[in-house]
Amino acid sequence: MRHYENLVIVKPTLTAEEIQASITAIEEIITSNGGEIATTNPMGMRKLAYPINKSERGYYHVIYYTVVPSAISEIERRFRINEELLRFVTIKYDTNREIAAWNYLVTKAKKSAEAPVKTETPVVDDKAPEAEVPATEAPAVEVPAVEAEAVATEEAEAK
């Protein structure tokens, strides 16, 4: 088993659900070839440094995984067939120093994945009192506002 990292850029023309679907399909390609995904890091929608296939933007997603080296050619072949992918970059982490860096990147990606979860939990807390007191209208009005804020921050991150 060797340590790898794959960066994939998904077409920006797809909807959010389609992007998620294609990313799960990409992760399934890796797992079906015997890969073990350590963690993933969605970098979100970014502007490309140069247009690829006439697209100016792209959805970046990074996958850290370990797999037998012989499976990589098959994984890359499947990536090439996939028309939803603008670009993929496969990085091999071979030496001890690189593997240490890989572990560091994985823990970093896991931490950044945990951070949004913490921000989501207060939203859940907001919804709980609303369920307890459904008669009052005030919290029901407040909740969409919170959601709108969340959407706004997501859009800001996407930019």
Add this chain to the structure above:
Amino acid sequence: MSEKRKYKKRFCKYCEAKVDFMDYKDVAALRFSLSERYKIMPRRLTGNCKRHQDMITIVIKRARAAALVPYTVTRKTVVSAPFENLR
């Protein structure tokens, strides 16, 4: 600039920071070794040591392949600001 450099002791910024590994996704860290037109700066100007220059060239080329850093900046592309998502 060159006059100043002549008398300055050259040192490798990456050795000083004890950089063992560079991540190609961290574009802000790559800017030091990139020129205004996103060419890789030569070692004689940045003062990088051979080891770190080799590391940075590999990392910059990976970042170029991933469309995080442009290959070239021409008069055409410079207008569209290739780094607007790099705050």
